[in-house]
Amino acid sequence: MAKILILGAKGNLGQQLVKVFSPGNEVIAWDRGEIDITDRELILKKMADLRPELVINAAAYNAVDKCEADDGEYELAKKINIDGPKFLAEACRLGGATLIHYSTNYVFDGEKKGGYQETDQPKPANRYGKSKHHGEKRILELSGSGLKWYLIRTSKLFGPRAESEMAKQSFFDLMLELSRKQDRLEAVDEELSCFAYTPDLARATKELVDKNSGYGIYHITNSGACTWYEAALELFKLAGLNIKVLPIAGDRLIRPAKRPKYAVLLNTKRPPIRDYREALKEYLKKM
Numbered sequence: 001m002a003k004i005l006i007l008g009a010k011g012n013l014g015q016q017l018v019k020v021f022s023p024g025n026e027v028i029a030w031d032r033g034e035i036d037i038t039d040r041e042l043i044l045k046k047m048a049d050l051r052p053e054l055v056i057n058a059a060a061y062n063a064v065d066k067c068e069a070d071d072g073e074y075e076l077a078k079k080i081n082i083d084g085p086k087f088l089a090e091a092c093r094l095g096g097a098t099l100i101h102y103s104t105n106y107v108f109d110g111e112k113k114g115g116y117q118e119t120d121q122p123k124p125a126n127r128y129g130k131s132k133h134h135g136e137k138r139i140l141e142l143s144g145s146g147l148k149w150y151l152i153r154t155s156k157l158f159g160p161r162a163e164s165e166m167a168k169q170s171f172f173d174l175m176l177e178l179s180r181k182q183d184r185l186e187a188v189d190e191e192l193s194c195f196a197y198t199p200d201l202a203r204a205t206k207e208l209v210d211k212n213s214g215y216g217i218y219h220i221t222n223s224g225a226c227t228w229y230e231a232a233l234e235l236f237k238l239a240g241l242n243i244k245v246l247p248i249a250g251d252r253l254i255r256p257a258k259r260p261k262y263a264v265l266l267n268t269k270r271p272p273i274r275d276y277r278e279a280l281k282e283y284l285k286k287m
């Protein structure tokens with residue numbers, strides 16, 4: 001039985017991590033109410049008191065477009081996505097705990113058509129990607145001085161709705177919500193990347209730990225790269241809904257943040273995870 005601290009525990013991924021890691025372990029599930037990950041002193045103190053063996057950080061600032069405005073949002077994103085992992089990494093190194101942190105395919109600019117391997121050099125195309133990339137760097141910097149760490153890059157999460165009301169809404173939930181009001185929808189037929197079903201991602205995270213996989217960077221998503229348009233067609237087909245979906249170009253939507261065109265994360269280190277369509281079928285059945 002291990003003592004495991006999960007941060008961002010009320011978020012989309014966090015709540016699935018709590019479910020998957022709880023059997024057989026002592027799981028401490030904290031969200032914003034219990035700790036602010038941008039408060040260094042608080043983190044150092046609370047972690048020293050708790051002494052977890054494993055810390056899983058699913059807390060993040062995820063509002064990709066809001067980061068582009070100069071109204072203080074980007075400053076907040078930097079605090080949560082850069083300072084947060086930095087302070088957690090410091091505390092883990094001091095206490096000897098292993099740290100698992102999540103990052104995104106948006107650390108890449110999407111100009112490489114064949115997809116990105118774990119070893120590819122990040123080059124973010126927007127501010128959100130930049131903040132997550134700097135968060136990655138804060139962890140890597142402590143790698144040589146005793147920090148035990150896993151960095152998992154993922155993309156396009158979907159799954160059971162998060163407990164936290166502020167948590168990011170998934171593309172599929174948004175499409176289903178819109179389809180209740182309209183029978184014709186538009187979806188971007190660009191920005192090729194992979195979905196990640198949060199229960200699958202949580203299980204894959206646990207497998208990394210259980211199998212004592214080497215510390216380092218991992219790319220974990222479901223299989224089956226697709227555009228938003230292709231995913232919307234699959235969704236309505238699987239849900240048995242007669243909704244007309246029209247393909248549009250990315251620049252037809254007003255979105256302040258630039259999106260990578262080809263941001264497929266290639267997983268070269270772990271067994272592949274099932275196709276997102278299978279996971280989506282399961283999600284729709286459970287809804």
Ligand SMILES: NC(=O)c1ccc[n+]([C@@H]2O[C@H](COP(=O)([O-])OP(=O)(O)OC[C@H]3O[C@@H](n4cnc5c(N)ncnc54)[C@H](OP(=O)(O)O)[C@@H]3O)[C@@H](O)[C@H]2O)c1
Pocket residue numbers: 007008009010011012013014031032035036037038057058059060061062080102103104105132154155156157158162164165166167168
């Ligand atoms: N969602 C995606 O499509 C996606 C894609 C690629 C990568 N990722 C990465 O995957 C990870 C999980 O994302 P997610 O979608 O599950 O996130 P999420 O649903 O937005 O949940 C994040 C959680 O972190 C909490 N949080 C925010 N700021 C905090 C702070 N300062 N201190 C403590 N807790 C704080 C949030 O609380 P509040 O709700 O109260 O703010 C929320 O419960 C993140 O690292 C994210 O960058 C996500």
